[in-house]
Amino acid sequence: MASLPNSVDAALRQRAARVVPGGMWGHLNAAKLPDGYPQFFARADGCRLWDVDGNAYVDLMCSWGPIVLGHHHPKVEEAVRRQAAAGSCMNGPGAVMVELAERLVATIAHADWAMFQKNGGDATTTCVTIARAGTGRRKVLVARGSYHGSAPWCSPSVVGVTAEDRAHILHFDYNDIASLEAAVDQAGADLAAIIVTAFRHDLARDQALPTAAFAARVRQLCNAADAALILDDVRAGFRIHSAGSWEPLGVRPDLSSWSKAIANGHPLAAVTGNDRFREAAAAVFVTGSFWCEASSMAASLATLEAMAEEGAIDRMTAMGQRLRDGLAQLSSASGVAIRQTGPVQMPMVLFDDDADFRKGELFCATALRHGAYLHPRHNMFLSAAHREADIDRVLAAAEKGFAAVRGAG
Numbered sequence: 001m002a003s004l005p006n007s008v009d010a011a012l013r014q015r016a017a018r019v020v021p022g023g024m025w026g027h028l029n030a031a032k033l034p035d036g037y038p039q040f041f042a043r044a045d046g047c048r049l050w051d052v053d054g055n056a057y058v059d060l061m062c063s064w065g066p067i068v069l070g071h072h073h074p075k076v077e078e079a080v081r082r083q084a085a086a087g088s089c090m091n092g093p094g095a096v097m098v099e100l101a102e103r104l105v106a107t108i109a110h111a112d113w114a115m116f117q118k119n120g121g122d123a124t125t126t127c128v129t130i131a132r133a134g135t136g137r138r139k140v141l142v143a144r145g146s147y148h149g150s151a152p153w154c155s156p157s158v159v160g161v162t163a164e165d166r167a168h169i170l171h172f173d174y175n176d177i178a179s180l181e182a183a184v185d186q187a188g189a190d191l192a193a194i195i196v197t198a199f200r201h202d203l204a205r206d207q208a209l210p211t212a213a214f215a216a217r218v219r220q221l222c223n224a225a226d227a228a229l230i231l232d233d234v235r236a237g238f239r240i241h242s243a244g245s246w247e248p249l250g251v252r253p254d255l256s257s258w259s260k261a262i263a264n265g266h267p268l269a270a271v272t273g274n275d276r277f278r279e280a281a282a283a284v285f286v287t288g289s290f291w292c293e294a295s296s297m298a299a300s301l302a303t304l305e306a307m308a309e310e311g312a313i314d315r316m317t318a319m320g321q322r323l324r325d326g327l328a329q330l331s332s333a334s335g336v337a338i339r340q341t342g343p344v345q346m347p348m349v350l351f352d353d354d355a356d357f358r359k360g361e362l363f364c365a366t367a368l369r370h371g372a373y374l375h376p377r378h379n380m381f382l383s384a385a386h387r388e389a390d391i392d393r394v395l396a397a398a399e400k401g402f403a404a405v406r407g408a409g
């Protein structure tokens with residue numbers, strides 16, 4: 001959708017349309033942004049961000065997850081500067097790779113080892129490859145609608161994807177044990193892995209936490225078949241529990257994928273695994289030109305340290321609760337009904353009777369003009385940099401949004 005006419009953003013979009021296919025790709029494709037949303041940003045600091053036209057926002061998207069301590073966290077940026085000054089992209093990794101792997105193995109409950117990539121999709125694809133190598137089987141069970149990246153085996157789009165790319169992918173419904181058992185039966189003796197997200201955080205849908213029975217059944221079925229349980233913690237990782245998002249459920253995966261929050265905005269992903277899959281992980285050929293790059297690993301180490309020091313998860317939870325309570329109050333005061341689902345630190349806000357998302361988009365576009373960057377159909381993210389005053393600014397903007405929706409209805 002369009003940005004404001006005569007804006008710097010609109011001019012950049014026009015230039016981009018000539019030299020970048022569609023002007024932008026994937027989830028940032030202009031058609032997917034709500035009306036009035038800027039595409040280009042100039043600056044970010046803490047929980048604030050400024051677009052290229054100089055408008056300031058309290059940021060509730062946190063770069064779609066990576067920013068967990070706030071933009072430009074001083075300790076993280078200092079660690080990056082120090083590593084970059086010494087050397088970052090060298091003929092092999094820096095010592096920091098071993099320090100970071102040791103830290104992840106000490107922190108993440110199921111992990112006996114770790115290896116590093118750049119994007120979440122690298123990590124999920126590597127998990128699938130290791131699972132197939134370690135089991136000698138082909139079938140991978142994926143929850144219908146779960147996002148695991150843009151590679152052909154898991155992309156939400158089928159454009160440019162062949163049936164053969166997905167020949168060994170079977171589907172089940174998240175939290176639906178009967179559908180899971182049916183897919184396991186269908187895979188039979190060829191079951192390599194079941195991959196699950198930490199909770200159901202699909203686009204444009206109410207979020208759902210995994211039931212204890214579902215999580216336990218996934219583990220049992222993998223045990224019975226000697227298949228890999230892959231927990232895709234790319235989105236929720238380090239926002240729910242530092243030992244892994246299923247640790248509160250007492251269910252440990254064999255392999256986990258991590259990215260987004262792991263290095264507070266610096267490009268890094270990781271796969272962690274247990275000893276059952278160590279040999280397979282050593283045997284597969286997975287790599288990338290930038291997978292050894294040391295600055296992002298230094299950023300990750302500093303991020304994990306700062307998160308522990310600052311009690312980041314507790315802070316995000318407290319501020320997320322403040323937001324949820326405030327929105328619930330504004331919703332009932334305005335008579336505009338909303339549904340708030342999922343963990344408070346990763347909020348999803350959807351409107352009742354809003355199949356076409358017009359209420360949600362009007363709400364968000366109005367809040368945007370009043371200085372809050374929200375999203376009408378994707379889950380949002382708190383960071384440890386959000387303070388009460390920031391949440392209260394968001395709530396003041398949301399009040400305008402509710403008024404606009406009520407006025408339009």
Ligand SMILES: *Cc1c(COP(=O)(O)O)cnc(C)c1O
Nearest residue numbers: 119120121147148149232234235
């Ligand atoms: C974002 C995401 C991915 C893909 O990560 P990229 O860094 O975009 O490749 C995979 N799984 C989940 C759950 C995600 O949220």
